[in-house]
Amino acid sequence: MVGAPAHAAWNRLSTKVVGSLLAFLMVALTVIGATLYLSWQLEGSGAAINVTGSLRMHSLRLELAVAGTADPARRDAARADGASQLVRIDAVLETLRVGDPQRPLFLPPSAIIRRGFEHVAGRWHSDLRPAAAALLAQPAIASPQARAFQAQADSFVRDVSGLVEAIERDSENRTFWLRGSQLMLLAFAVGGTVCIVYLLFNLIIAPVASLEAGMARMRERDFAVRLPVDRRDEFGQLAYGFNQMADRLQGVYANLEQLVDSKTAALAAQNRELALLYDSAAFLQKPQRAEAMCDGFLQRLTDYFGADGGSVRVLDPEKGNLHMMVHRGLPAPLVEAERCMKVGECLCGEAVEKKIMVVHDMRRIDRDVQLQCHREGFATVSVFHLYAQGQYLGMFNLHFRRHRELGSADKSLLETLGQLLGTAIENLRLGAREREMAISEERNLVAQGLHDSIAQGLNFLNLQVQMLEDSVRRQQYGDVSGIVPLLRAGVQESYEDVRELLLNFRTRLAEESLLATLQSALGKFERQAGIAATLDADPDGAPFPREHQLQLLFIVQEALSNVRKHAGAGHVQVVLRDRDDFTLAIADDGGGFDMADLERKGDSHVGIHIMRERAQRVGATLDVRSAPGAGTTVTLHLPRERRLAA
Structure with missing residues (x-):
């Protein structure tokens, strides 16, 4: 068990390459180290030869110094030179004995050389040096003594020469080995290079070439190609x-046509689902009645799924009833029996009560239960629900006379379609509620307008008629002649108020811009009231929604009506500034009024109250400024952040 991981590690390509290179490096370092060591020894031997050879020179100079002591004139100088030579020979022998690694200088580690050195050093210390020292110490040297010392010195020089020759022979041997190691290093470099090239070719180049050849055959669609797996390294794993x-490509290519057909069929099914979703969403967004919308929705479902029938039911949450809104392909008895169903009744009512999607296999239900779907011959009945923003709205069914399995994709699609229909039904309800609210608000404004104008006029006429009736009963006909013109003026004013209200109520925005509509309204005001009116407006600006434009037009009409009734003005100017903020001002040069009176009336001034309500509808503020004799200015201001573009 321990050797298996190590064996697996050695089979790795990186381990082989790194191991081989490290082995080559170790051998190269060993050979280079041996060569350097031999060179170092040769350098030390060369220095030893020079130093050992200097012994001969020093010996000859010592011999001359000893011989020179026989001459009285040279005796002192000879003795000094002789003593100096003794010291130098001692120093040379000591250097040879100890060696000097820094120079380097040392005697080769040979037994012959070591014995020769010991012989030379022994003769010097035992024979030659004592004799030389004794002769140098004598006052005079006899000729026989000089000749005897010369013979000893010559014999010592011959021993030194023999030592030098031994060192030279050893150096020659080491030089030979140095040349041999260099040749061996050269041979190792050549052989190592060849081995590395062979190793790299065998480990990397050959497998890469085999893999490249296999890929080339693969490009030619030869999926039967296989690479030999005869190694356990990375290239073996790659092979x-x-x-x-x-193998996989061969299998895929062999089944490619079948795979393409299956993918094409799946893509076609997805495209059909998307087409159904898109068509249903586009259809449900069209403005139409709820029955027509549900009928078109049901038709698309029955056509897509091949259903033999279906229905859409909406929930009455107060009574717990499910009302059948539309149906297709269902027999009349089934429709009549289930036109109104209680929640919890039958299979569909149970699904509604539990709020779960169900696909019933009617073949597995006991026929003794006597369900209407059994009697009509349906084999599969599915129940899906309608939701809108988390609110339950109803359900829809699909009926199949032959058994039909609905997969998860079909169920998911039907649930999504149910949410689309539920959202569309809820949008219809919200639209109806918005229209009801708009009508209610507009009716409130109409009532306020009637109260502000016609109701007050009728009240005045009622008082005048009572006064007329009282004058006639008392036969005070002089008073009658004064009351009749007042009645005529009151009727005329009420008539004009009715015409103006009818004109305002019938006002609709034409297809032109807001500026053109305002210009048209001012023209009618000039013709009816006989008061000059001008419009000063910016030509540019983002358009408003049509509902907002209509509210702005109503505000201008209400302000102009107040000018006609109360201002006594000769000129009216409407100023419209459409820049960062929107500003609309209606100013007249009439008699004006005291703002304190307006503040005391508050909301009881119906005209001002109506204009402020309309301004609030568009998110604007309305400001009224007036003073006695200085006219009146009504200003509407809409900030940029509250403005909605059309």
Whole structure:
């Protein structure tokens, strides 16, 4: 068990390459180290030869110094030179004995050389040096003594020469080995290069070439190609993976046509689902009645799923009833029996009560239960629900006379379609509620307008008629002649108020811009009231929604009506500034009024109250400024952040 991981590690390509290179490096370092060591020894031997050879020179100079002591004139100088030579020979021998690694200088580690050195050093210390020292110490040297010392010195020089020759022979041997190691290093470099090239070719280049050849055959759609898996390194794993890829490609290519057909069929099914979703969403967005919308929705479902019938039911949450809104392909008895169903009744009512999607296999239900769907011959009945913003609205059914399995994709599609229909039904309800609210608000404004104008006029006429009746009963006909013109003026004013209200109520925005509509309204005001009116407006500006434009027009008409009734003005100017903020001002040069009176009346001044309500509808504020004799200005201000573009 321990050797298996190590064996697996050695089979790795990186381990082989790194191990081989490290082995080559170790051998190269060993050979280079041996060569450097031999060179170092040769350098030390060369220095030893020079130093050992200097012994001969020093010995000859010592011999001359000893011989020179026989001459009285040179005796002192000879003795000094002789003593100096003794010291130098001692120093040379000591240097040879100890060695000097820094120079380097040392005697080769040879037994012959070591014995020769010991012999030379022994003769010097035992024979030659004592004799030389004794002769140098004598006052005079006899000729026989000089000749005897010369013989000893010559014999010592011959021993030194023999030592030098031994060192030289050793150096020659080491030089030979140095040349041999250099040749061996050269041979190792050549052989190592060849081995590395062979190793790299065998480990990397050959597998890469084999893999490249296999890929080339694969490009030619030869999916039967396989690479030999005869190694356990990374290239072996790569070859094994290549073979697996080839197997899969061969299988895929063999079944490609079948795979393409299946993918095409799946894509076609998805396209059909998307087409149904898009068509249903586009249809449900059209303005139409709820029955027509549900009928078109049900038709698309029955056509898509091949259903033999279906229905859409809406929930009455107060009574717990499910009302059948539309149906298709259902027999008349089934429709009549289930036109109104209680929640919890039958299979569909149970599904509504539990709020779960159900697909019933009617073949597995006991026929003794006597369900209407059994009697009509339906084999499968599905129940899906309608939701809108988390609110339950109803359900829809699909009936199949032959058994039909609905997969998860079909169920998901039907649930999504149920949410689309539920959202569309809820939008219809919200639209109806908005229209009801708009009508109610507009009726309130109409009532306020009638109260502000016609009701007050009728009240005045009622008082005048009572006074007329009283004058006639008392036969005070002089008073009658004064009351009749007042009645005529009151009737005329009420008539004009009715015409103006009818004109305002019938006002609709034409297809032109707001500026053109305002210009048209001012023209009618000039013709009816006989008061000059001008419009000063910016030509540019973002358009308003049509509902907002209509509210702005009503505000201008109400302000102009107040000018006609109360201002006594000769000129009216409407100023419209459409820049960062929107500003609309209606100013007249009439008699004006005291603002304190307006503040005391508050909302009881119906005209001002109506204009402020309309301004609030568009998110604007309305300001009224007036003073006695200085006219009146009504200003509407709409900030940029509250403005809605059309």
